[in-house]
Amino acid sequence: MTIRITKKSERKLYAGYPLIQPDDLQEVPQNFSPNWLDFIDSKGNFIASGYLGKQNKGIGWLVNWHGSVDSAFLQDLFFQAKRQRAIYEQDPATSAYRLFNGEGDGLGGLTIDRYNDFVVFSWYNETLYNMKEEIVQAFRKSVPDIIGGYEKIRFSNQTLPESQKLFGEEAPEPLLIVENGVTYATYLNDGLMTGIFLDQKDVRGRLIEGIAAGKTVLNMFSYTGAFSVASAMGGAMGTTSVDLAKRSLPKTREQFEVNHLDSDAQKIVVMDVFEYFKYAVRKNLSYDVIVLDPPSFARNKKKVFSVAKNYGDLVKDAVDILSSTGLLIASTNAANISIEKYKKMIIQALEEKKVRYQFKETYQLPNDFRTNKQFEEGNYLKVFFIEIKK
Incomplete structure (x- = not known):
């Protein structure tokens, strides 16, 4: 499925600006597709692939300017994110840090924080959450040393719990992490916040x-x-x-x-x-x-x-x-x-x-x-x- 961009928004999106607002689109769909989409310019040329999903910042994100989004692309995103944090992974004085930072690492709407050998996924819109099976599977292939994961729902939804276990082992309560050599007590499944x-x-x-x-x-x-x-x-x-x-x-x-x-x-x-x-x-x-x-x-x-x-x-x-x-x-x-x-x-x-x-x-x-x-x-x-x- 393709989504057509307005002429006035083409330049910034071609340049790598990732966030989609309603006035960037020639027509805003009534219902957002739960799939990856191709965004095209006013002449029908490919700009980038991404998705539409309502969150507090906008209504979607561009993700890949060079082709489609698939499992191999996601695995590479997570692998590169892990590689970029090698300095933290090798630092015995710090065991908690952001492992994947949304649009900064190439996928707006998702953050992943590492606490020792556990992770916390934060989902910021429903579209990405509905694709979580593919995303989590790609993450686990790229970062195989993680033993358990939790998730936080940071978009409005009356039926989902705001926090729950996502996969693997359960984290102890409290989970004691270190940062700059100081210990902090964290709770990975206690509401939206963890304690730090x-x-x-x-x-x-x-x-x-x-x-x-x-x-x-x-x-x-x-x-x-x-x-x-x-x-x-x-x-x-x-x-x-x-x-x-x-x-x-x-x-x-x-x-x-x-x-x-x-x-x-x-x-x-x-x-x-x-x-x-x-x-x-x-x-x-x-x-x-x-x-x-x-x-x-x-x-x-x-x-x-x-x-x-x-x-x-x-x-x-x-x-x-x-x-x-x-x-x-x-x-x-x-x-x-x-x-x-x-x-x-x-x-x-x-x-x-x-x-x-x-x-x-x-x-x-x-x-x-x-x-x-x-x-x-x-x-x-x-x-x-x-x-x-x-």
Whole structure:
């Protein structure tokens, strides 16, 4: 089956841009085919093969600009992805990393994360999920050392469980992985999240190296406290982890304990982050290092938060409880905000607080999260280390 592209979209798609939007097509089919498709230009010439599948980014992906998609092509994609991660495979200090990163490795709509000898497949649209037998079979032929797999359903579906075992052996709970020599407890079949966000490995690595050594660290939106553990392992004098989710308390304690650190010596607070800022001001608390890594969008009973609208407020609140010379680690995974726009938002907030500041270090996705140069929005992570003097 062929899908015809509009003339105005031909150039970008020929150049390797992989994402299909509705206005790229001369006619959007009412029902999407569960098969690989050929995309052709306005004159009927082949552009690339791919598929149509609704997800939050668009309605389909181009996959192969040189021919069709078949089992041999998929096996080669997975083999090349594994080869690109050889440095991680041979590193005894890191056993969890992204093994296949969607369009960055040639197949948008699918990511595969490795945790020791297990993998987690994340499916981002129904079309690709319906082709999973062919995809998983190709993966297992190319990466035969994996002993078990799980899957996460990251598209809207009322009948599928959001997480389930996919093949092979069951992973222990917790599954203890290592990253930069630090241990983290992960759970491969506990909802959509596993207990650690692997895209932050370089930032955690910097904390482990000792950038917060001898300092007090406040970790906001702390989830399972991975930044706090990395800071403590890097010699931080004390950490405070704040998250609204009740389960963040036992999960964060566990992360300290699997590294033989006394969790009672660290502060773990279950509270709304914005309320904690107010509490800290009332109690005259201050911190040498503050980590701000909120979700792109969050809602509680009192407030709706989005990075695009409210990140500057977070920065200003953080400045109020930062030491006279402090370090702000500002992070977002919002793909809809460019790194330039994100930096401007932070600068505007800092200028309003009339503080001196210097952007010291910048991080984006680590090497295992491969990106497509034609698809800049795929490099969604943006992290700044900012020195602030009040």
